[in-house]
Amino acid sequence: MGQDERLLAIVRELAGELKPGAPELASYGLHHHLERDFGLDSLSRVELFARVERELGVQLGEDAFAAETPAELLALAGAALAEREQGAAAPEDAPSLGGAFAAAPPSLATLTVVLDWHVRHQGGRVHIHLLDEAGRDDAVSYARLSAAARAVAAGLLAQGAAPGSRVALMLPTGLDFFAVFYGALYAGCVPVPLYPPARPAQLEEHLRRVAAILANSGARWLVTDPRARVFASALSARCPALDGILTVGELNAYGAAPSLPRRQGSDLAFLQYTSGSTGEPKGVMLSHANLLANLRAMQEAARATPDDVFVSWLPLYHDMGLIGAGLGSMVIGFTLVLMSPLAFLARPVRWLQAISRYRGTLSAAPNFAYEICAGKLANEALSGLDLSSWRMACNGAEAVSPQTLERFAARLAPYGLRREALSPVYGLAEASVGLAFPPSGRGPRIDHVARRALADDGVAEPAPAAGAGVQAVPGCGHALPGHALRIVDAAGLALPERRVGRVQFCGPSACAGYFDNPAATAKLFDGAWLNTGDLGYLADGELFITGREKDIIIRGGHNIHPQELEEAVGRIAGVRAGNVVVFAATDEGAGTERLVVLAEVRVRDEAARGAIRRQVEALAVDLTGLPADDVVLAPPGTVLKTSSGKLRRAACRAAYEQGTLLRRARSARRQAATVAGAAALVRVRAALRRALGTLWPCWAWAVFVLCVPLVWCLIALGPTLRLRRYAARTGARLALAAAGLPAHVEGLEWLPANGPVVVVANHASYVDGLLLCAVLPARFGYVAKRELLNGALSALPLRRLGAAFVERFDAARGAQDSAALEARLAAGDALVFFPEGTFGEAPGLLPFHMGAFLAAARTGSPVLPVTLGGTRALLPGERRWPRFARLSVTIHPPLFPSGTDWRSALALRDAARAVMLARVGEPDASAR
Known part of the structure; x- marks a missing residue:
């Protein structure tokens, strides 16, 4: 028996004496809390220390009273043992006993300080397993990541980076992304993650959005793949603050930095640009303190420890992938198994295979990923899977479907998945990432309410699950520790439970606002509370989301939430699930809004299309009480989505009203030519603006002089x-x-x-x-x-x-x-x-x-x-x-x-x- 097992046995024995017959004690490990989980108060710890000293033969000091977990106590015991045997070894350099993973202390104030702590204490431990499409594993240790990041920091400082300079990075999933992200932090800069284009047909729109983000953030450099420099050079015309486009290889050519700037917890860590569909980009300002507060709150809610293994394919430019998986693995200390989003989309079973192979305990994905796995995977692909280790399957980032939860649980139950592992969660970039989590191991809570009372009166009236006119709403859990949720009406007054209204929150992980966007920031804040943009209600303190405030359709005095109808239409044979949008189109003549259903279909036979249209119209009446004014059956690729896969209802509505919805996308060559022409025009306008921008400041200084x-x-x-x-x-x-x-x-x-x-x-x-x-x-x-x-x-x-x-x-x-x-x-x-x-x-x-x-x-x-x-x-x-x-x-x-x-x-x-x-x-x- 190793030292870690011996110490854990001592803790469990003492806890069992205090709480006889408590079954959960056997499941608690090295990283559970001595007081909150094991129930050991100060007097119990005196007895615990005596037993540890007697059994392990070590002499603990006063700092043992500060240990909050058996792992921290084990590290102190190891340090005491090493000091006794080797004399001069410092406690922070002492090896861990029995190979136990160590958790970074909560007092660390910045992400780079956390990385440095890991390097000092367990630099050789694998932090990230990077999987390629063939399943090959590139193991990245803390020490390797730190060395790569420090090399990038040296390159940025050599380029003249000043504290607070924004550095955009548009890189695929891999070590280079993390090296540039942490390298920018080491250099005192503010990273701005951008998403690479998914396919050539999206080139024009992609460049337009990226240019808007670069301009808004005032990024001085864009670090990208060498292959992207061909089209990325056109961005400089639209982004006057952009000093250059760099590659990781170029940044690595400067060696080591002589010294790195020190940052504080209150400093801006990075800008998370929301994946909205229209309008100006909004960069969420997140400090180190925001991120660390959010990750530690999620750690407590999910009961996560360094012994966990998080498997992820989520994009690193998105908050759930970057913060929840990437930064969470750093702060909490669990192992991250990471693959490309494209690898998942090409073969979704790879996600489940990685969980089985690496004994994954945590993972997260939007609802559509669970739907794909529930209905698209063949039995042969699932053969040999063992998902019994998966204890928390978070479903978030988009509307959660109760039907998807049930289908996923039933489909994978034969392979060891427990329904209790399914965990609908709620979060948003403005809260760093997570905001509400259900109790770990509880499983989904589905609230059945009367559909008409919910839509017309805004009341979540409980109804029998099997009754007619019933809507199922999944619960997203309670607010994270240290955070608060409330529901308010249009006037900003708090509503009682089971009343639908605007969801607001506050807490230490709430962002400071949107970068260089005071108008949007003012709309975000309601005093000390922040608006989420979502509608929902509370029941027993748990949050239930009913839809987006801007997506609600008001027709004939009825409030229609599009999500339920979209999901139902997606289940019609011949309709592409997840590619259905319901929105309102302006009807100036009638003085109301028209209900439009846009669905992607592959069938071309007119009789089959007519049958699909009739089923859609019947569902609209059943679920909303009103017929659809227009049903648009469109070819694949018509429904517009954000970079993270969310439906762009407002953009679809605009394209529908402008008559461009079914217009075929132009070729990549024509888009590139359009972009080049627009870039030339932008350069001319920019030159004029620069001339005026130079003349006016000169005039202003002349006046003052x-x-x-x-x-x-x-x-x-x-x-x-x-x-x-x-x-x-x-x-x-x-x-x-x-x-x-x-x-x-x-x-x-x-x-x-x-x-x-x-x-x-x-x-x-x-x-x-x-x-x-x-x-x-x-x-x-x-x-x-x-x-x-x-x-x-x-x-x-x-x-x-x-x-x-x-x-x-x-x-x-x-x-x-x-x-x-x-x-x-x-x-x-x-x-x-x-x-x-x-x-x-x-x-x-x-x-x-x-x-x-x-x-x-x-x-x-x-x-x-x-x-x-x-x-x-x-x-x-x-x-x-x-x-x-x-x-x-x-x-x-x-x-x-x-x-x-x-x-x-x-x-x-x-x-x-x-x-x-x-x-x-x-x-x-x-x-x-």
Whole structure:
């Protein structure tokens, strides 16, 4: 018996004494929790340590009390044994006993720190088994991955990569993808995964979408396969920030980097672009802290340990494949068996064969993959499979079909699959990936509800499963630990259980918003809650999804959710399952929406097509209570889908209304010619924009260079404070007007003519002070950081304008400065604060310091919130080269303190923050 088995036996024996007859103890392993799973409290651990020391012959130290799992205790025991036998060996370098896998501690704050930890402790352990189409296994250890990633990081740094630079990668599944992803992180950059084109017929649309993502993300480099450079070069015309197109081989030519930048958990880790079908791309901003919080929450919900084996064919540009499988294997420490999505699509049985061969315990896929395996695989292909190790089969990323769950379970039960392993889950990129999981080993929960009550009244009324007019809705589980779900109506009010409404969530893995897209970010947030875009209800705290908010069809006063009809039509003989779309088309004459069913079929015989059409029409009446207005039977390849296989209902609707739905796709050569012509036109337009983009900043700088010295002298020589402030205000107004930057101002009526007042404004740019100076009356003074007194050019005008200075780093001096501010307010002064204290390039309202609000509360002064717009776009971050933007200033009604204590100041802060968040169009960065 190895040391790991001996220690686990000790733990199980003690736990069995505390919980006699508990059957689950036998299934708990090295990575289950000592307290939560085995039930060992602090006093029980004293006894446990005594038994471990006696049985294993080691002396445990005080750090043993911090061990949360038998595996961590085993590592400590191994370190103690090695130290006793070898003397100088450090605990972190000690070998594991019995070959036990180690889990990275939860205190690690970034993905690269987690990788480095694995390299130090178990560098030779296989992290990923990469399978090719022939099933050959390329084993990638932690050490090998780290070396490959560090080589890429050296290449990026040699190219001039700065912290925060975006690096796009368009690579197939393989070591190169992970090397570039982690290499970008090592270099302090932000990776942007893109999907490669699936087939030549998609070339034009693919380039259009990729170009939009590159432009939105501001990626400096695109790292891709050498074969893709032919068409990828056309992207540079549409993406002005793109400095070059690189290959992994080119990046590997620089050797090792002398040093790598350090990143924090709050830093942006990568941009996950949602696979939406229309409109501008939306890059979900995910920090290291978001990802680690989500993965650790899923680990707890799925009871995952490093002993698990995750088998995946999911694309690495998609959140479920990259985060759930790829990053999850790194953070949790389980082994990842990975194959290409194309390998699965070519022969779906390869997925099941890999689970059988590697004794996979975890895997995930969209519903269509389970449907393929349930109905398309021959008995000969399944021969010899053993799926008894598969304990959690996650079904997510698209609508989950109860019928598919049952067919899959029944089809594979003879091969060892347990129905209890099937686990419908729910998640979205804005929550990192996962949001709701069912209890591990429970199996699917199907809620049967009255279809008409659900569609017309929004009530999930329980109904007998075998009754007429019943709809089956699968449960997706409860919110992950540390997260919360709620259902709200159109007005944003929370709904009770079994009432259908908009699904919202909050938690530590919630993203900060969409990159460089304040309008979409504003729609995403509802205060502290984020909108999922889905409709559903809660029952016993479990989430049940009924459809997408934007996909709902309103016809004749009925609310129609398309998913159930699509699935039913897909089961008609001759119809291609998974290639059916139900959508609403505008009917301006009738003042309502037309119900359209689009289904792909292979049959050409008119009689057979007529029979299919009649069956579709009958199903529409049965399931929606209304006939379909149009049934379109189309050839294969007509239904539009996203890169991850989701139906693009809005795009299908647009093509239907424009009359282009059944238009044959042009050849790849014609598409390439169109792309080349469009690229040339884009280059011409880009050249004109660059010329204008260069001339305007030059003009703006010329204006400021001419104005600043004159205004500086007027402030320095002005005889009175009033005249000096008027000079500053007039100079700021003239400079903005001459530069073509007039501000739209609202709420001037809220400015008091006299008396003390505290103005608090959001801080997004160096232009903020100039803009406020131009808008506010001359009686307002500004509160500035004391470091500005160290600059000769800034110290004199600030002093002459009566600015107040506060110390940020010396607590005692800061308290004195706060007292001075209160004295000025008590004397009737009006002061302007930037309570965030600083600003960054990324959008988001940072946490507020309390100084302004404490001063207002203690002096009884009103607080006047002011929201500035456009300054971050004009001059973001530390940049010195402006970009034209439209500026706005919104002055909100005053807030009055309810008292003079700390609670009153907190209330002022929260009220001011709420007002500004509602207007600023940026996320709440304090929740990051």
